[in-house]
Amino acid sequence: xxxxxxxxxxxxxxxxxxxxxxxxxxxxxxxxxxxxxxxxxxxxxxxxxxxxxxxxxxxxxxxxxxxxxxxxxxxxxxxxxxxxxxxxxxxxxxxxxxxxxxx
Numbered sequence: 001x002x003x004x005x006x007x008x009x010x011x012x013x014x015x016x017x018x019x020x021x022x023x024x025x026x027x028x029x030x031x032x033x034x035x036x037x038x039x040x041x042x043x044x045x046x047x048x049x050x051x052x053x054x055x056x057x058x059x060x061x062x063x064x065x066x067x068x069x070x071x072x073x074x075x076x077x078x079x080x081x082x083x084x085x086x087x088x089x090x091x092x093x094x095x096x097x098x099x100x101x102x103x
Contacts, residue, residue, distance in 0.1 A: 024031065095102070
């Protein structure tokens, strides 16, 4: 095998590549479709793997607990005192509780 490597020189490489291109020229349509199918398969595989990521319950739990809203107790007390002091606000709260999506 070392003899074969010694026989190759840099000046003959372009001629050898041209000869290889001639031999592969008749299969260019098949090679093109094989290349397109390979790229399509790779993209399909990537879409499949990225659309269904592996999840573990501890990561989900930490994200869910970090998303829970926190309402300050002082603000809740202030809103309750405003609700008790004003008849108009009290009526608005009652109306909003009965139909929260009304404008």
